Amino acid sequence: MNRLSLLSVILASTAVIAVGQAQAQSRPLNVEIDRSTRVQLRAPAGSVIVGNPEIADVTVVDANTLFITGKGYGVTEVVAVDAIGRTVFQNQIVVTAGSTGSVRMWRGGQAVTDMACGSSCSPSVRSPGGAASAGAN
Numbered sequence: 301m302n303r304l305s306l307l308s309v310i311l312a313s314t315a316v317i318a319v320g321q322a323q324a325q326s327r328p329l330n331v332e333i334d335r336s337t338r339v340q341l342r343a344p345a346g347s348v349i350v351g352n353p354e355i356a357d358v359t360v361v362d363a364n365t366l367f368i369t370g371k372g373y374g375v376t377e378v379v380a381v382d383a384i385g386r387t388v389f390q391n392q393i394v395v396t397a398g399s400t401g402s403v404r405m406w407r408g409g410q411a412v413t414d415m416a417c418g419s420s421c422s423p424s425v426r427s428p429g430g431a432a433s434a435g436a437n
Contacts, residue, residue, distance in 0.1 A: 328392040331356065331370040339366040339378075339389065346383035352376040356393045370395035 331337050336359075344363035350356055355376040359367040366389070368378060373395055380389040405413045415421040 328375070328394045329368065330394050330396060331368055333370040333373060333395055333397060336367045336369040339368060339391075340364060341366065341380055341388050343382055343386075343388040345380035345388055346385075347381050349379045349381075350376060351378070355395050368393060373397070 329337065329339075341364045345360070345366070346363075348358050348360055348366065350358055352374065353371070355370075355372045355374040356378065357369045357371050358378055359369065361367060366378075366380065370393075375392060375394050377390065377392050379387060382388050405415060407413070
């Protein structure tokens with residue numbers, strides 16, 4: 301195999317790998333509320349941007365590892381760029397209830413209390429009438 305043919309094969313392989321990585325990140329990443337998921341980056345990140353920090357939060361463990369935590373229901377986007385601004389990760393984040401449920405309680409004219417439910421229910425830390433005010437009634 302001559303050098304030109306070898307170079308063509310290498311370039312074609314690189315293009316296929318790059319397309320595969322882009323497709324892998326094109327599907328939304330589902331994260332349950334109050335849960336985290338680990339994201340291993342393909343290259344070191346210099347900066348991480350969260351579209352809506354009320355929906356998701358990102359903890360940077362090291363230059364190649366992120367943990368994305370679901371904070372509120374909805375959809376946002378997380379982008380990580382390297383030191384010179386090239387995108388190393390970009391994905392839509394969908395925060396859902398997952399395997400836990402929620403209940404909203406109204407008590408007469410008093411404030412609403414959101415309850416997070418698993419095997420039992422307790423006031424949600426996000427609720428305006430949550431943990432602090434639930435015991436005051």
